[in-house]
Amino acid sequence: DQQVKQNSPSLSVQEGRISILNCDYTNSMFDYFLWYKKYPAEGPTFLISISSIKDKNEDGRFTVFLNKSAKHLSLHIVPSQPGDSAVYFCAASGMDSNYQLIWGAGTKLIIKP
Amino acid sequence: NAGVTQTPKFQVLKTGQSMTLQCAQDMNHEYMSWYRQDPGMGLRLIHYSVGAGITDQGEVPNGYNVSRSTTEDFPLRLLSAAPSQTSVYFCASSYSLPTDTQYFGPGTRLTVL
Numbered sequence: 001d002q003q004v005k006q007n008s009p010s011l012s013v014q015e016g017r018i019s020i021l022n023c024d025y026t027n028s029m030f031d032y033f034l035w036y037k038k039y040p041a042e043g044p045t046f047l048i049s050i051s052s053i054k055d056k057n058e059d060g061r062f063t064v065f066l067n068k069s070a071k072h073l074s075l076h077i078v079p080s081q082p083g084d085s086a087v088y089f090c091a092a093s094g095m096d097s098n099y100q101l102i103w104g105a106g107t108k109l110i111i112k113p
Numbered sequence: 114n115a116g117v118t119q120t121p122k123f124q125v126l127k128t129g130q131s132m133t134l135q136c137a138q139d140m141n142h143e144y145m146s147w148y149r150q151d152p153g154m155g156l157r158l159i160h161y162s163v164g165a166g167i168t169d170q171g172e173v174p175n176g177y178n179v180s181r182s183t184t185e186d187f188p189l190r191l192l193s194a195a196p197s198q199t200s201v202y203f204c205a206s207s208y209s210l211p212t213d214t215q216y217f218g219p220g221t222r223l224t225v226l
Contacts, residue, residue, distance in 0.1 A: 004155065032212050043117070043203050043217025044156070089155060093212050100146075100171060100211050103155030 003027050004092050006104035014112050019077040021107050023090030026071065030094040034101065035064060035075050038087045047088070048075070077109075085111045115139050119204050119218035126194040126225045134189040134221050136204030144207045145187040146171070146215070147179065149200040156203065161211070162187055194225045 005024045013019045023033075031052040036044035050057040050064045050073065057064050063076045077084055090104040120135045138145065143164045148156040158171030162181040176198060178190040187206075191198060202221045207213035 002155075006155075009153075034212070036215075041219070043205070043219055044215075045217070046214040049212070091155075100158050100161065101156075101215075102172075103148075103157070105153055105155045 002105070003030075003097075004090055004102050004104040006088075006090055006107050008107050009105070010108040010110065012110045012112060013080050015082060016079045019075075019080045019084065019109055019111070021075040021077075021088050021090075021109065023073045023075075023104055024071060025073075025092050027092070027094065027096055027102075028071065029096040030092040030102075032093045032099075033064070033066060033073050034091045034093075035062075036089045036091065038089065038106070044089060080109075080111045082111050082113065085109060117204055117206055117216050117218040119202075119221050121221060122219065124221060124223050126191075126223065128194060128196060128225060130194050132191050132194065134191075134202055134204075134223075136187045136189065136218060137185050138187075138206040138216070139185065140206060140208075140216065141184060142206035142216075143184070143209050144211060144213065144215075145181065146205045146211065147177070147187070147189045148203045148205065149173065149198075150203060150220075151200050159189065159202075163209075191223075196225045199223060199225045 034049040035047040038044040087106045091101040146161040147159040160179040162168045204218045205215040207215045
């Protein structure tokens with residue numbers, strides 16, 4: 001029973017366009033959400049996070065949107081660059097998980113030149 | 114500043130063998146964790162530690178032991194390896210909380226025959 005779902009295993013986007021990666025969660029007690037990025041043969045690296053008291057957080061080309069009523073968050077990358085090609089993991093945390101991170105399965109983003 | 118280091122990078126074991134995966138960090142972080150990553154699944158928490166001398170179980174602890182005798186080191190022991198433990202293992206550390214930025218090691222790819 002996956003509490004954090006990333007339903008698109010892969011996504012292909014043209015360089016310069018917007019990449020939108022989606023994440024759904026089932027546990028309404030989650031109150032903090034994070035995105036990590038992973039290149040092959042490396043460990044994940046932190047990208048951006050958002051608390052449930054916000055609905056948007058921005059950091060340069062990366063913006064995360066949170067829709068609590070829909071239990072949905074999305075990561076927008078604008079403009080997409082070749083170096084953005086990686087696997088993106090969504091993770092959630094809350095009281096029910098003892099504040100440990102519950103991870104989605106990841107979405108592989110491919111930026112086409 | 115080496116960050117989080119893991120050894121070995123690759124390991125092949127036979128069923129029933131035991132081994133220790135090493136993890137060390139030089140950032141004076143209190144929180145350390147071990148995850149496993151399997152195809153089509155997100156990272157799953159095996160064990161974590163909130164400081165020297167304190168460890169706790171994560172989502173999938175069976176078959177694994179940990180200890181935290183120093184702030185720097187957090188080894189993961191496989192007691193009697195099984196094919197189901199074939200996976201990629203990541204160690205991570207963060208300043209204090211799991212929701213603080215976690216810094217990951219490069220991973221250990223373990224195959225159990």
